[in-house]
Amino acid sequence: MSELFYDAAPNATRVAPARPAPRAYPAKPTEVTLFGTCVLDLFFPEAGLDAIRLLEREGIRVHFPQQQSCCGQPAWTSGYADEARDVARSQLTVLDNGLPVVVPSGSCAGMFRQHYREVFAEEPATLKRVEDLASRTFELTEFLLHVCKVEWRDLGQPTQVALHTSCSARREMNTHLHARELLGKLDKVERLDHDHESECCGFGGTFSVRMPEVSGAMVLDKTRALRNSGAVEMVTADGGCLLNINGALDKQKQAFRGRHLASFLWERISGEGAS
C-alpha cells in the first residue's frame, strides 16, 4: 500500500525517507560521568548512588563532578530561555571531559540529547559542544542495556511490578523499551501492564503548580491505574514522575509506592535489601 503513494509522487522531495537509523552504541567504556539530576540530588539521592553501583558492577569507573547542578529544563519549559541557557552553559562546561554521560532520568537526558539544540539555536559556536554532549549522553537503562549489555542473576524473591516511563523519556529516548527489556532479564520479576500506560502522570514540571486541577486529575488517574495493576510496587527511571506519583500516593494515604528503577535493579542483583 505504501508504494502506491510514493509511486504517485515521483519527484525527489516525495521519496519517503527511512526512519532515523537506531542509535549506534559504542563499546563499553572504562569510565563514565554520572549526571545525577537535581531531583535525585535532593529527593532520591539513594537512587543516584544505586545507579553508580550498577555501573561500577560492570567494571566502569564512575565520576561525579561536584560542579554539576541542573540541566536547565525547569526554566526552559517555563519560557525563561535566557535563564535556562545560563544553567545549560555551566553544565556544558562541567560535562566537557569527553566521557560518556549517564543520566538516571529520561527527561534530563532528553534535554541534553534533544533540547540543548533549541536552547543554543542562535549560537553556532556552542552548537558543536552541544552536539558532542548529545552524542555522549545516555539514559541509564539505555546504557546498561545497549552499552554494558548487562547479564544479571536475579537474587530477589518473586515479585510483580508496574513500570511507569516519563513521557519525554518514552518519546525522545525509547526508555520504556529499554526498561522493559532490563526488567525482562530478571527471571523472578513479572511486569504487569496498567491502564493507559503511555499516558502522562501529570507532572510536567511547573505544569503541576500552574494547572493543579488538571495535573491533579491526571495523577489521580495514574495512581489508580498503577494500584489496580495488581503490582506490588511501581518502578520508574524518572525522578520527576516519581516525585509526582509518590507525593500524590502519600496525600491519598495509600500504602502503594513507586521506586526508582536503579534502586530496584540494584536490590535484585546485589541481593541487598532495599537501600
Add this chain to the structure above:
Amino acid sequence: MSQRIPVTELTSSFRGRATDALADSQLRTNFRVAMDSLMQKRSDAFPDEDEREGLRELGNQIKARALSRLPDLLEQLEAKLTENGVHVHWAETTEEANRIVHTIIESKQGSQVVKGKSMVSEEMEMNDYLAERDIECLESDMGEYIVQLDGEKPSHIIMPAIHKNRRQVSKLFHNKLGVDETDDVNELIQIGRRTLRKKFLEADVGVSGVNFAIAETGTLLLVENEGNGRMSTTVPPVHVAVTGIEKVVANLRDVVPLLSLLTRSALGQPITTYVNMISGPRKADELDGPEEVHLVLLDNGRSGAFADAQLRQTLNCIRCGACMNHCPVYTRVGGHTYGEVYPGPIGKIVTPHMVGLDHVPDHPSASSLCGACGEVCPVKIPIPELLQRLRQENVKSPEEPPVVKGSGAKYSRKERALWRIWATLNSRPSLYKGLLWAATRFGKLTPGKLGPWTDNHTAPIPARRSLHDLAKAHLNAQTKSGGQP
C-alpha cells in the same frame, strides 16, 4: 510561582472552566470513551509503523514546501479558479470575510443558508453574523446541527458534539423538535436528516469549508462522511466556500498522501465516504451543480504565524484532530474549556495568532509537554516545541519586540527575578552546593503546605544527605579501597 486565582476570575479563565469540567463526571466519561475509541481507530488504520512514519515525513515535507511558496501558490490558485469561473475573495479579518459572504447572499436576495461543516466559518462566527442580518444559517453536519440546536459551540474540530452522549442528544431533540425520546442512534440521525433534507432544497446559498485548495488545477477538495457537504455545495444555486490561506497545496499528487494522512489520523478511515472535488460552477451541458461558486480566503492572523520560521509550522495543520484525541489534558477537560474555536493542542498553538496571546494567556501553560500530540501529528508539527516557544513569548517583557500578537501577557517582574535567582544558584557550583547544604540540613522544616503543589501531594521533604554528598563519600571510599569494586 503560580498564584492562587481568585474565585471571581475562575469562570472566565481556562483553569476555572477546567475545574468545572473536571467535576462533570458525565462529560469526562463521554470524552474518555470517545477519545479512547478514536486512538484505537487511528492505531488500527496505521498497522505498519514504517509506512506511517514515512508518510508523516512526506506529509511534513509537502506542507513545508507549499508554505515556502505560499504567496506564489495563492496567486496561482486565484488565477486558475478565476479561469474555472470561480469568484475569489480575500479577507484579512473575520469581519471582512463575513461582510463578503453577506454581500454575496444579499445580491441574491437570499434569506436561507445551509452550511456544511467548516471550522473557518466557526472562526468567523458566521451563523451569528448572518442571524443578526435576518439570514438563517443552518448547520447540516449532524454534530454541528446538534450543537447549533443547543446554542453551543463545537467541542471538537472533527466531532463537534462529541461531548454529548446519545441520551443527551435524544433529550435535546425531544425538547427542541418535539419528537419522542429514543436511544436508537440511527433513529436520531434520521430525525436530523428529515429536518435537513427540506432545508437543502429551500436554501438560497450553500456554505462549505475546504480541506485542500489545489493551485495547479484550481480545485477545492472537501471530505465528509454524511453527504451533507455534497448537498450543501451542489443543491443551492450559489456555493460559497470559506477557507484559511494555509490550505493551498501545489498539485493533486500532493493531495494523495495528505488525504490518506487526514482520514486515517482523524477517524481511522482509509478514505471518507465522500470526497468532493469542486472545480467550478455548473457548465452549460451539465445537469446539476451551483450556478455560482465563490471562494473566500481568510488570513485572520495566519500571516503573522507565517512570518516566523518556527511558528510557521503551525500552518502545516490539516485539521485532523488527532492531537486532541491523544491529549491527556483535552481528554479530561473537553473542548469547551479552551473557550475558543480550536481546542486541544492545535488550538493552543493556532489561537494566539488569531486572537492574541493576551486573550488566551493560559493556553501555552495548559500542557504537561508530554509530547503525545507531536507524536501523532500527521504533518509532524512539533507542538510541544511551539508551546515552549509561546511560553517564551508569553513572559517577554513589554520592552522586547513582540513576535506574536499580544505577547508579554504573563510578564511578571517578580517571576523573572525568581528565575534569575534560580539561574544564578544553578550555574554557580558553590551557590548550588550551599543550597543543597541548607535544604538537606533544614529539610525537616519544609512547610506542610507548598502552594498548589500540596493540593494534590504531600510536601516533598529533601533527603538528609544530597547525592553530591553521598557520591563524594562513596567514590572516595572506592578510590581508597583500590578503585574497582
